[in-house]
Amino acid sequence: xxxWGMVIDLDKCTGxxxxxxxxxxxxxxxPGENWQDVLYYHEGEYPSAQMKWxxxxxxxxxxxxxxxxxxxxxTYKDDEAGGIVFIDWNxxxxxxxxxIACPYGVRFYADEQPLVEPDLKAAFPGEDGQLWSPPxxxxxxxxxxxxxxxxxxxxxxxxxxxxxxxQAPAGTPDLDEDDPDLKEYVxxxxxxxxxxxxxxxxxxxxxxxxxxxxxxxxxxxxxxETGNRPQVYYLGAGANIPAFQRRQRS
Amino acid sequence: xxxxxPAARAYRPLRTDVAAVTFVTEGCLPVRSPLSDCAxxxxxxxxxxxxxxxxGPSLADGCLHCGRCAAACPTGAIRVAGFPRLALPDLQAARxxxxxxxxxxxRVPRERSPAGALRVPCLGGLDAGTLAALHARxxxxxxxxxxxxxxxxxxxxxxxxxxxxxxxxxxxxxxAGADPEHAPRIEHRPLPGQSARxxxxxxxxxxxxxxxxxxxxxxGRAAATAEQWQDGAGEGPAPGGLAQPLRALxxxxxxxxxxxITSAGIPAEASPAARMNSDLCANHRICASLCPTGALxxxxxxxxxxxxxxxxTCIGCELCSRVCPEGALQIGRAGxxxxxxxxxxxxxxxxxxxxxxxxxxxxxDRCPNCRKDQELLTGGVYEALFGHPPEAVGSGTPAGxxxxxxxxxxxxxxxxxxxxxxxxxx
Numbered sequence: 001x002x003x004w005g006m007v008i009d010l011d012k013c014t015g016x017x018x019x020x021x022x023x024x025x026x027x028x029x030x031p032g033e034n035w036q037d038v039l040y041y042h043e044g045e046y047p048s049a050q051m052k053w054x055x056x057x058x059x060x061x062x063x064x065x066x067x068x069x070x071x072x073x074x075t076y077k078d079d080e081a082g083g084i085v086f087i088d089w090n091x092x093x094x095x096x097x098x099x100i101a102c103p104y105g106v107r108f109y110a111d112e113q114p115l116v117e118p119d120l121k122a123a124f125p126g127e128d129g130q131l132w133s134p135p136x137x138x139x140x141x142x143x144x145x146x147x148x149x150x151x152x153x154x155x156x157x158x159x160x161x162x163x164x165x166x167q168a169p170a171g172t173p174d175l176d177e178d179d180p181d182l183k184e185y186v187x188x189x190x191x192x193x194x195x196x197x198x199x200x201x202x203x204x205x206x207x208x209x210x211x212x213x214x215x216x217x218x219x220x221x222x223x224x225e226t227g228n229r230p231q232v233y234y235l236g237a238g239a240n241i242p243a244f245q246r247r248q249r250s
Numbered sequence: 251x252x253x254x255x256p257a258a259r260a261y262r263p264l265r266t267d268v269a270a271v272t273f274v275t276e277g278c279l280p281v282r283s284p285l286s287d288c289a290x291x292x293x294x295x296x297x298x299x300x301x302x303x304x305x306g307p308s309l310a311d312g313c314l315h316c317g318r319c320a321a322a323c324p325t326g327a328i329r330v331a332g333f334p335r336l337a338l339p340d341l342q343a344a345r346x347x348x349x350x351x352x353x354x355x356x357r358v359p360r361e362r363s364p365a366g367a368l369r370v371p372c373l374g375g376l377d378a379g380t381l382a383a384l385h386a387r388x389x390x391x392x393x394x395x396x397x398x399x400x401x402x403x404x405x406x407x408x409x410x411x412x413x414x415x416x417x418x419x420x421x422x423x424x425x426a427g428a429d430p431e432h433a434p435r436i437e438h439r440p441l442p443g444q445s446a447r448x449x450x451x452x453x454x455x456x457x458x459x460x461x462x463x464x465x466x467x468x469x470g471r472a473a474a475t476a477e478q479w480q481d482g483a484g485e486g487p488a489p490g491g492l493a494q495p496l497r498a499l500x501x502x503x504x505x506x507x508x509x510x511i512t513s514a515g516i517p518a519e520a521s522p523a524a525r526m527n528s529d530l531c532a533n534h535r536i537c538a539s540l541c542p543t544g545a546l547x548x549x550x551x552x553x554x555x556x557x558x559x560x561x562x563t564c565i566g567c568e569l570c571s572r573v574c575p576e577g578a579l580q581i582g583r584a585g586x587x588x589x590x591x592x593x594x595x596x597x598x599x600x601x602x603x604x605x606x607x608x609x610x611x612x613x614x615d616r617c618p619n620c621r622k623d624q625e626l627l628t629g630g631v632y633e634a635l636f637g638h639p640p641e642a643v644g645s646g647t648p649a650g651x652x653x654x655x656x657x658x659x660x661x662x663x664x665x666x667x668x669x670x671x672x673x674x675x676x
């Protein structure tokens with residue numbers, strides 16, 4: 001089985017949030033409860049102010065802290081599914097220990113006050129055990145993997161679009177959205193990325209493009225000191241480009 | 251009574267060839283949470299046939315069906331045939347029956363037991379809750395008959411383990427106001443060793459009536475059988491699966507028996523004490539989510555948001571103190587308050603970033619999630635991605651908001667979970 005990994009090139013990323021929108025549409029998440037988003041920061045002051053941004057999906061860690069602390073074994077790492085960390089909504093009791101343990105803040109509990117008004121949970125009341133039931137819903141549903149619209153009282157997270165990538169032919173080294181045969185299997189955020197800043201492939205395949213990118217462009221993992229070993233790599237943006245320095249006046 | 255109710259059906263034999271020992275998955279603490287290290291049943295097993303893993307107990311060869319595991323289980327998840335399964339003592343209806351109730355073990359030949367005695371496979375299989383419930387029906391006393399064999403019995407030991415349960419039940423009942431003269435006790439009433447049955451008979455052999463027993467039966471002096479004590483058979487420990495609080499029947503029986511005696515709440519001797527360091531508590535409420543019996547519960551009232559603690563349902567499993575990431579909570583065996591009481595109250599603030607209410611912020615203006623977002627781009631992360639550390643200016647720049655230092659309890663949980671994670675994968 002492949003070990004799915006994502007590479008995000010911060011040199012190319014424009015922070016347009018198309019990935020966030022695509023993810024929400026694909027996975028029917030509530031507004032504001034984005035399984036993947038882009039964080040923005042600014043530093044410095046005029047005239048040398050800079051803006052930085054960081055796309056942030058679930059890192060699908062190889063040593064997931066969330067799995068280690070889960071008191072009901074609801075969240076688990078599925079090596080048969082490419083090392084994706086899933087939440088079994090049938091087991092999750094919504095204690096949110098995983099949210100405290102996750103160093104990346106990519107787990108969500110949507111039962112509380114909505115982040116975006118109006119509250120769509122009230123506009124589309126839940127049916128058949130769903131937290132909310134919008135009229136538009138993706139066809140995929142698998143509560144044992146946290147796919148579909150969640151029930152009440154559970155934590156949810158990015159699934160690397162398992163419902164798509166699991167359909168890819170076995171042994172595919174890279175899921176490239178430009179390949180007409182493969183594009184349907186590409187995670188929504190990767191497929192939609194306008195500047196093509198995201199790559200998705202098999203980290204266990206030495207021939208895969210993601211492995212080459214990580215090797216050639218010195219991919220880094222976020223917060224490596226935690227030992228979580230994410231399966232998401234960033235191609236260091238400014239690492240080789242010195243930031244603007246204001247010239248000292250004599 | 252209702253052997254076909256869903257709760258009763260949930261009890262399944264641990265092994266197909268040992269029908270006497272049954273188990274309900276939802277009641278087992280290690281099954282409910284890998285962070286629980288409960289192994290009470292395995293530690294109680296006199297022959298070491300029981301082991302507990304994350305799928306629950308498993309039974310090797312050599313089971314004596316003595317019931318010590320069932321007596322040790324804090325939630326009543328294990329049952330052994332032959333022991334009384336009592337309904338909870340009723341507050342109003344006290345069934346006053348004359349004379350003390352004598353309890354005898356199955357190794358004693360039936361004809362040598364006193365008439366009307368309650369016969370159980372082993373005295374060590376009676377827990378404090380059952381003893382207290384028996385006391386509620388027999389205010390004149392519950393007397394466990396020590397025949398002088400326990401030390402040499404494979405299910406026994408020296409001192410006999412039933413002493414602990416008797417001491418606990420008697421201590422709680424007396425503290426609640428019961429007459430010490432009539433509290434459950436052990437009475438030495440030796441029989442010659444050669445009259446003992448060589449081992450604990452199985453239920454079939456126990457039920458078979460000997461010739462002498464038959465005559466007694468015909469004479470209208472039938473010895474009491476365990477069957478008449480099965481009035482609480484339909485009650486199970488977990489009505490709604492793993493996520494629902496379970497009913498810990500041993501604890502419920504003890505508390506109900508105490509409430510029959512006194513209305514002043516649970517005496518300190520039988521009331522676990524929750525000690526909370528409010529300065530450390532961050533009101534995650536993981537403890538309340540995981541408390542197997544719902545003794546800890548999250549509340550919001552006029553004083554703020556926090557926790558309530560009910561000593562009546564606490565079984566002292568200490569899962570709460572183990573899972574607390576801040577190490578703020580300790581549970582003591584005794585010395586607690588008598589009734590449900592508030593444990594913590596925190597003021598509620600509103601996050602300046604996402605607008606959601608949060609508690610226990612200690613003067614911070616952002617919720618824990620938004621603080622984590624900020625921390626993501628400080629120090630090592632920022633340097634690795636963008637090449638140089640950020641300057642600490644600008645409203646969005648996360649300066650001086652480093653995470654609170656690593657907590658020992660949290661990391662202990664992490665490493666425990668990590669080991670279990672690798673165990674399961676290998």
